Amino acid sequence: MFRGEKLVSDLKTIGQVFKIPPPSEHIHIIVELPATTDVKLSYTPRLGGIGGTMILATEGERVGTYEGINLNSPDICHREQTIQKLVEKISKVGFLLVRSPPMSGKTSLGQLLEQHLVKDPNIRVIRISLLWMGIPSGTWTFEEEFERLMSITWKKFQDECGHIRTIFIVDEVQMLYVPQGEHETASRHKGNVFWETVKRCQQISNLSIVAFAAYGYKGAWDLSSATYTIDVSPFMILPENTWSIEDVRFTEEEYKDYFLRFCSTHLKNMEDEDDINYLQEYGFRGFAHIKNLTPEEEELCDRVFRGPINIRQSYSTSGKEKRLVRTNLLSEQDGKLDFASPYLRALYLQRRWGSTIRPIIPPQDFKSFLRGTFTNMNAEAIRNSYCVGTDGQLLERAWQMEFYQAATQVLPADIFISPDVGTYWGSSGYMDFFVGDGRSWAIELLRDGEKASDHKSRINKIYKPIRKISKEWAIIDIRHPGLPNNNPEYSADHHWINVYCQEGWKSVIIEDKDEKVEVKLMGEYL
Structure with missing residues (x-):
């Protein structure tokens, strides 16, 4: 065992310390200590887990998962145009609610926004999904789970914004909505404390909130209740504070970027049918569920395909409805059960009955x-x-x-x-x-x-x-x-x-x- 040499003065060079070269069989590591090691911040910085929280996990690594993308994947498009537009919007309005159908890219957009913002050392960026707090039908509260994820109270987090410009990204915020017709204090999971902050943050220049929400009954994540009331945000949100699917979708340049990245990664060295089977599975989160439907679920999807089903007249919810809603294949809107997006309807049609897509351009010779x-x-x-x-x-x-x-x-x-x-x-x-x-x-x-x-x-x-x-x-x-x-x-x-x-x-x-x-x-x- 050999001890290292300590460079006792910044004025000394390595040559002054090592008069002769160290033995070649030794490992040579030069460690430069931080300029300051005892500075106490006046706010809670980003923690070591995902989104800057305490959660030590990964996102987007499995087909069929709902939570985002793997940012290290070589085929990821970083969507610079949309992210820049989103950053400018946040700076202008303070609070922004992004609403679009399930599986339309909200979570991944939140990840890309976080990745873009953390490059600025003058901003504290925290991203949380309410799914990390618990299941939609659970008895947890927003404040309790926030403290578990961040090791500080919600109130202290807000107070700290006086010391550091903070952007708070919240995914699946529909889980804090209020049943229609009820007072805002009836916000699910006692989320009224969050909505009160939303009102204030539009006047507080040092705190901005970006919230992502899915359409449908409780955001299409839960269908465990026999009462079919529609959850809504607890106060009127102005159009200038909202984005829709039109804002979320890819620009033409972003789509070209993604398409070229995908092809260069997955189509360059295709050898046999196994490669093509992999592509059929890749990234299609609805595809996995359509392939594995039970006969009862298939019968339900056939009925929904012929037209949305009015489920308000039902007194109970079947298991097949719950699973198809939880997996985002179906969602409930205005008391009717329908496919969560036009894409999933078309995908079900193709996988259930097949399709023939004819080319537009004929063979050249x-x-x-x-x-x-x-x-x-x-x-x-x-x-x-x-x-x-x-x-x-x-x-x-x-x-x-x-x-x-x-x-x-x-x-x-x-x-x-x-x-x-x-x-x-x-x-x-x-x-x-x-x-x-x-x-x-x-x-x-x-x-x-x-x-x-x-x-x-x-x-x-x-x-x-x-x-x-x-x-x-x-x-x-x-x-x-x-x-x-x-x-x-x-x-x-x-x-x-x-x-x-x-x-x-x-x-x-x-x-x-x-x-x-x-x-x-x-x-x-x-």
Whole structure:
């Protein structure tokens, strides 16, 4: 064990203390003590936990959690435009109530605001979520829980604002609302002491409060009461002291920033379907609950989807209603149960009954259309298909069905692909597909090189009327995994395309006269 050397004077240099270099096997650490170590502040500074409180925890690290975001995540957009606008608003009005639907970004905005403000050493920033104090239906009081979180009383906290400019950020403030029609002293959890401070802080220049609240019955966090009264703030808040979802939502520049960060983080090195399954889960807090609905909850959501349900006529609240409200999938407003946001309604529609989203921009050429079609094929459906021949391999009909389904996902809604075409143009045979709308693309499929010469001869004979009106056409030979090309004489033909399915049907190699390209089959994820 070796002792360190003490630099007894600020005037001494390291060279004066260490006449010879210390041994190389020693660890060399130079510690500079703070200029002052015994200064007693006249106020309570930020503590070591989240938000500057005593709580030693983390936020936003699990999918499905309601509490904010992980600020250290590489795909976080810091929303500088909105935060700067919010800071200017706070400085001007003293108190601001931010109201928007559940899961619209209020908690994360509060985190980003805190992160921005703590850079200023002349400001004390404290952020608290009322969910940290207790469950909405609990018997806790605001003052008691504030003292537990901050180790000082609410009154002392206010008194200290005379010594330090303070910005107090409060999330889930709807938990302190007052049942409609009752006196403000009936504020839940004895929150009237908070609202009294709100009134004063608009005249106290050294204290500003930013409060975030969710729409709906008790903020859509609790549905345990049989009485369906609507909670409201205990006094009239002027429009100049409120923000709505219009103010909270991303600006165009912020959205672009977030989108690019997300893609660079999660889409850069995608290797297999597990990566895509991860993306389906990422960040969609409503998604996890929609996936895990019980049959009773699913039935309730079906009813709500058809139209909001009047629940004021009920005398009790079922367990499924409570859970769906607590998880923010549904919320109660004006006595009616509805989806908490339009996004969740659309998400439920998609996950419950499926959806087809057609592109707006068509493929730029025939080659990109063919590659896009194979990209949209469903590898899972191909792997599990029973449409096989005596050799155990997929029949040509299976590929025709899959090609048609995938092609419709590549073409916009006003461009049509027709199967089994021929008679319309006077052909005595039927070519597999034709894309109209001025494109005039014709496609003939075969599998595993079977009857390749017959397919080729049809083009020059019975399909000749179709070929004449086609601007682009191709014969596509789709081969199962491991089957080599046994028709090399056709590969030099500009209209002949070989498609080699890879192991597990996860991808195909598309080979034409000019190039060879591997394409992943992504249909089940698009």
